[in-house]
Amino acid sequence: MRYLPLSDADRSEMLRVIGAGSIDELFRDVPEEARLSGPIEDLQMHASEMAVERHMTALSRKNMVAGDGAFFLGCGAYKHHIPASVDHIIQRGEFLTSYTPYQPEIAQGTLQMLFEFQTQVARLFGCEVANASMYDGSTAMWEAIVMGHRITRRNKTIISSGVHPHYVSVARTMAKFTEDNLQTSLPRLTAETDVESLIAAIDGETSAVVVQYPDILGRITDLAPIAEAAHAAGAILIAVVTEPVALGLIKSPGEMGADIVVGEGQSIGVGLQFGGPYVGLFATREKFVRQMPGRLAGETVDAEGKRGFVLTLSTREQHIRREKATSNICTNSGLCALAFSVHMTLLGEKGLRQLASLNHARACEAADRLADIPGVELVTNSFFNEFTLRLPVEARPAVHAMVEKGILGGVSLGRLYPGIEDLQNGLVVAVTEVVTDEDIGALEAALKEVCA
Amino acid sequence: MRVTVNPSGWRPSAPSNEQGEAQTTTGNRALMLEEPLIFEIDGGETTGVDFADMPQRATKLGGLERSRPIALPGLSEPEAVRHYTRLSRQNYAIDLGLFPLGSCTMKHNPRLNEKVARLPGFADVHPLQPQETVQGALQVINELAFWLLNLTGMHGVAMSPKAGAHGELCGLLCIRAALEARGDKREVVLVPESAHGTNPATAAFAGYRVENIPANAAGRVDLEALKARLGPDVAAVMITNPNTCGLFEPDMKAISDAVHAAGGFVYCDGANFNAIVGKVRPGDLGIDAMHINLHKTFSTPHGGGGPGSGPVVLSEALAPYGPIPYAAKYRDGSFKMVEEEHAGEEHPDGFGRMVAFHGQMGMFTRALAYILSHGADGLKQVAEDAVLNANYVLRSLEGVLDAPFAKSGPCMHEAIFSDRGFEGGVSTIDLAKALIDEGFHPMTMYFPLVVHGAMLVEPTETESKASLDQFIASVRSIAERAKAGDQSLKAAPIYAPRRRLDETLAARKPILTWRAPEPAQAAE
Numbered sequence: 001m002r003y004l005p006l007s008d009a010d011r012s013e014m015l016r017v018i019g020a021g022s023i024d025e026l027f028r029d030v031p032e033e034a035r036l037s038g039p040i041e042d043l044q045m046h047a048s049e050m051a052v053e054r055h056m057t058a059l060s061r062k063n064m065v066a067g068d069g070a071f072f073l074g075c076g077a078y079k080h081h082i083p084a085s086v087d088h089i090i091q092r093g094e095f096l097t098s099y100t101p102y103q104p105e106i107a108q109g110t111l112q113m114l115f116e117f118q119t120q121v122a123r124l125f126g127c128e129v130a131n132a133s134m135y136d137g138s139t140a141m142w143e144a145i146v147m148g149h150r151i152t153r154r155n156k157t158i159i160s161s162g163v164h165p166h167y168v169s170v171a172r173t174m175a176k177f178t179e180d181n182l183q184t185s186l187p188r189l190t191a192e193t194d195v196e197s198l199i200a201a202i203d204g205e206t207s208a209v210v211v212q213y214p215d216i217l218g219r220i221t222d223l224a225p226i227a228e229a230a231h232a233a234g235a236i237l238i239a240v241v242t243e244p245v246a247l248g249l250i251k252s253p254g255e256m257g258a259d260i261v262v263g264e265g266q267s268i269g270v271g272l273q274f275g276g277p278y279v280g281l282f283a284t285r286e287k288f289v290r291q292m293p294g295r296l297a298g299e300t301v302d303a304e305g306k307r308g309f310v311l312t313l314s315t316r317e318q319h320i321r322r323e324k325a326t327s328n329i330c331t332n333s334g335l336c337a338l339a340f341s342v343h344m345t346l347l348g349e350k351g352l353r354q355l356a357s358l359n360h361a362r363a364c365e366a367a368d369r370l371a372d373i374p375g376v377e378l379v380t381n382s383f384f385n386e387f388t389l390r391l392p393v394e395a396r397p398a399v400h401a402m403v404e405k406g407i408l409g410g411v412s413l414g415r416l417y418p419g420i421e422d423l424q425n426g427l428v429v430a431v432t433e434v435v436t437d438e439d440i441g442a443l444e445a446a447l448k449e450v451c452a
Numbered sequence: 453m454r455v456t457v458n459p460s461g462w463r464p465s466a467p468s469n470e471q472g473e474a475q476t477t478t479g480n481r482a483l484m485l486e487e488p489l490i491f492e493i494d495g496g497e498t499t500g501v502d503f504a505d506m507p508q509r510a511t512k513l514g515g516l517e518r519s520r521p522i523a524l525p526g527l528s529e530p531e532a533v534r535h536y537t538r539l540s541r542q543n544y545a546i547d548l549g550l551f552p553l554g555s556c557t558m559k560h561n562p563r564l565n566e567k568v569a570r571l572p573g574f575a576d577v578h579p580l581q582p583q584e585t586v587q588g589a590l591q592v593i594n595e596l597a598f599w600l601l602n603l604t605g606m607h608g609v610a611m612s613p614k615a616g617a618h619g620e621l622c623g624l625l626c627i628r629a630a631l632e633a634r635g636d637k638r639e640v641v642l643v644p645e646s647a648h649g650t651n652p653a654t655a656a657f658a659g660y661r662v663e664n665i666p667a668n669a670a671g672r673v674d675l676e677a678l679k680a681r682l683g684p685d686v687a688a689v690m691i692t693n694p695n696t697c698g699l700f701e702p703d704m705k706a707i708s709d710a711v712h713a714a715g716g717f718v719y720c721d722g723a724n725f726n727a728i729v730g731k732v733r734p735g736d737l738g739i740d741a742m743h744i745n746l747h748k749t750f751s752t753p754h755g756g757g758g759p760g761s762g763p764v765v766l767s768e769a770l771a772p773y774g775p776i777p778y779a780a781k782y783r784d785g786s787f788k789m790v791e792e793e794h795a796g797e798e799h800p801d802g803f804g805r806m807v808a809f810h811g812q813m814g815m816f817t818r819a820l821a822y823i824l825s826h827g828a829d830g831l832k833q834v835a836e837d838a839v840l841n842a843n844y845v846l847r848s849l850e851g852v853l854d855a856p857f858a859k860s861g862p863c864m865h866e867a868i869f870s871d872r873g874f875e876g877g878v879s880t881i882d883l884a885k886a887l888i889d890e891g892f893h894p895m896t897m898y899f900p901l902v903v904h905g906a907m908l909v910e911p912t913e914t915e916s917k918a919s920l921d922q923f924i925a926s927v928r929s930i931a932e933r934a935k936a937g938d939q940s941l942k943a944a945p946i947y948a949p950r951r952r953l954d955e956t957l958a959a960r961k962p963i964l965t966w967r968a969p970e971p972a973q974a975a976e
Binding site: 001002003004005006010011013014015017018019020023025026027028029030031033034035036039040041042043044045046047049051052053055056057058059060061062063064065066067068071073075076077079083085087088089090091092093094095096097098099100101102103104105106107108109110112113114115116118119120122123124128129130132133135136137138139146164166167169170172173174176177178179219220221222247248249250251252255264271272273274275276277278289295296297298299300301302303304306308309310312313314315318319320321322323324325327328329330331332333334335336338342344345346347348349350351352354355357358360361364365367381382383384399400403408411415416418433 | 487489490491494497498499500501503504506507509510511512513514515516517518519520521522523524525526527529532533535536537539540541542543544545546547548551553556558560561562564566567568569570571572573574575576577578579580581582584585586587588589591592599602603614615616617618620621624625628649650652653654655656657658659662699700702704705728730731732733736737745747751753754755756757758759760761775792803804805806807808809810811812813814815817820821823824825826827828829830831832833834836837839840841843844846847848861862884885888893894896899913914915916917943945948949950951952953954955957958959962963964965966
């Protein structure tokens with residue numbers, strides 16, 4: 001048992017110091033009938049490092065790896081290249097094996113990093129302040145809705161049909177508790193997102209309008225008119241960004257008037273990992289800072305006047321305010337925030353711009369080629385690195401048929417919106433910098449075949 | 453008791469006074485380096501990433517091209533690696549020494565777990581890949597779910613919650629769904645004083661009215677007070693067991709029976725499951741829902757505050773009410789992630805999602821590797837050694853520190869002390885900061901609230917006797933100084949990268965993002 005340092009001699013000596021005759025005496029408050037007498041059912045005895053590694057490797061080989069072939073999946077999780085030094089940094093034991101920075105004098109590494117992360121996120125989103133990471137984009141969106149509720153003291157939220165359906169599902173789940181009134185609708189396979197109907201739905205009871213940018217079909221919409229209409233009615237605008245790389249090339253939501261911008265940070269520094277852990281991004285205006293959920297790192301000085309960083313404004317948090325806290329979040333995604341921040345620092349302004357341009361150029365090229373396939377139509381006329389095709393056949397079986405050829409060809413809208421007839425022929429294709437000419441050629445050939 | 457402190461005999465030099473202190477031009481002190489912010493190192497258009505040349509073509513961005521710079525600093529790769537490596541050296545970590553945060557649980561993080569989580573078959577798989585291409589990932593989720601159910605004696609598990617507090621929310625949702633299914637609308641959640649701070653926050657966030665239940669003098673739930681409050685308006689009781697005073701609730705079964713008889717459900721905060729894993733199955737105690745913090749019980753790394761992972765195990769009564777998605781195994785040996793809402797008869801009462809995708813897959817692989825590494829014999833030993841270490845600390849320190857519940861019997865995984873007997877205004881925080889100079893991370897301070905000046909020590913099972921002896925000797929020596937009213941403790945820490953930080957200033961005038969200083973702006 002390689003993880004346990006006590007020897008039997010240590011154990012006897014310690015029991016002697018404690019004054020207990022046996023280890024069972026220490027469990028004497030556990031009623032006899034609640035104690036497990038036999039061994040744990042079905043579980044084998046301890047295993048060597050080699051044996052466990054072998055088992056896990058065998059399981060991992062049953063999966064088709066994104067990096068092994070033509071890969072075009074997006075819809076809230078994106079495959080980008082991560083520089084080798086990002087993983088090197090997050091594996092340093094002083095980052096990997098530290099806890100929440102409750103003792104700031106010996107946690108300046110984590111705290112300074114979080115302060116830098118907050119600044120990067122705020123600038124990227126075009127906001128004044130950001131928090132130090134949330135669980136993921138979907139839960140960050142819900143926290144933003146609840147924050148809107150606190151700011152406006154209203155509880156009707158209008159969610160655009162362009163918002164990721166899983167994000168909407170999370171909000172709907174949570175709204176059952178709070179009895180928030182969420183107005184949602186389904187997307188249609190059109191080039192335009194639902195700006196006019198969103199604006200028309202805003203009234204004096206509206207707390208917030210939630211829009212995704214770029215949206216679930218990949219469309220990019222000017223948020224300024226929505227922000228204006230929301231503000232005129234005393235409501236706020238919440239923008240959701242699931243592909244932050246896009247902001248290297250297009251205007252930030254903050255610039256267009258969004259009051260809260262949340263996002264999924266997975267694209268920058270954090271791998272796909274079958275859905276988690278990811279990192280939620282959350283930024284807002286300075287005047288709303290005390291309504292913001294989650295942790296915040298702030299600048300201060302030490303007893304000698306040197307600059308240092310601490311967790312701050314904790315009077316909003318669960319451990320102090322208990323049932324009056326702004327959220328119940330305790331653990332967040334600190335290590336993923338570090339990965340995001342390191343990757344962003346390596347990119348810098350220039351690198352992010354180049355990465356975004358490369359993504360967009362590749363996606364434009366793929367969209368042109370795929371739209372040339374007979375029967376296939378490009379639905380989205382504005383997009384970043386993800387666009388939607390209308391196929392002449394149902395997309396869900398088409399995706400499975402392409403798997404047979406070793407191609408992961410996109411996300412079928414039928415998977416995201418089961419049972420919605422209008423959307424069954426929709427295929428969302430994501431093209432990032434890792435996609436090669438050969439990959440696009442392979443998708444083109446496969447799609448031709450399944451659409452024929 | 454004789455203990456050997458620092459057997460190599462090495463001692464740090466005594467702190468010099470301000471006059472005698474050597475100054476360096478950089479502010480650095482040999483291996484202890486000052487590090488500016490990335491914004492202060494920024495070389496403008498510098499980048500640490502090379503890209504292929506860009507093909508020139510028209511964009512399709514809907515006329516929303518960015519017109520203003522973002523102002524993101526970039527560093528070359530060597531500068532970036534150096535920046536973050538220097539920052540890392542200003543962090544304490546479990547890899548460096550004892551991290552006795554009670555109720556937070558920092559134990560050794562095996563590197564095998566990191567290795568398996570990074571296998572491309574787990575790390576480079578998309579959550580929306582067709583299910584036939586992710587059978588191994590689904591098997592991991594299914595296997596881990598099986599062991600969690602087996603170890604807790606429960607019937608269902610929701611794997612997707614992203615952290616312990618998120619699991620609490622999930623558990624309460626399951627309770628609400630079950631109550632609603634029988635047409636029962638209840639409004640109150642009872643939370644004992646000794647519960648984690650997240651519990652009342654969660655219940656309130658979930659739309660329930662929170663009422664506190666006092667602890668009795670022995671640091672446990674007051675069973676009679678609890679029984680007296682139960683009624684048709686109580687949806688659930690949230691209990692932490694072992695509780696935050698480090699004690700097992702021996703009346704747990706009686707509490708469960710009383711809550712069930714009143715038509716409510718029992719939520720158990722499973723943050724402290726590491727104390728009883730392999731020894732007690734919560735399902736046998738009548739618990740209906742309990743989250744398991746994978747980082748606490750199953751050693752997934754906490755990385756400066758997350759990621760966490762908080763699967764929730766459910767009793768037979770609640771199992772049908774869990775969220776989507778969940779992994780199911782079919783007779784032919786294949787696995788399926790059931791992810792559609794209203795998926796017909798398979799899942800008639802599903803209430804939707806807690807998160808966008810499947811939860812913390814990267815943590816599931818680590819936790820599964822840990823369970824398999826320990827096996828049935830090892831997991832039992834984990835709980836026993838965790839409890840043995842905590843009681844060893846309790847008995848070794850109770851003579852010098854006030855231990856309010858030492859008479860209540862053995863503690864479980866953590867031992868609690870108070871600052872009673874400290875003189876001259878010296879308090880818990882001073883002892884904690886002095887421990888930093890001794891090379892230890894302090895224990896949890898001022899929590900739980902039921903103990904004045906609380907100090908909650910959780911050594912965990914991965915500490916050796918020698919490291920505990922060293923810690924005990926340090927605490928003893930500092931406690932003696934505290935009882936003598938030694939004012940020099942108030943200056944601690946002296947050797948940390950920073951002296952005591954002004955947290956009041958940070959909260960009064962929050963500076964949450966970096967802004968260029970005025971002169972630099974003028975120069976632009």
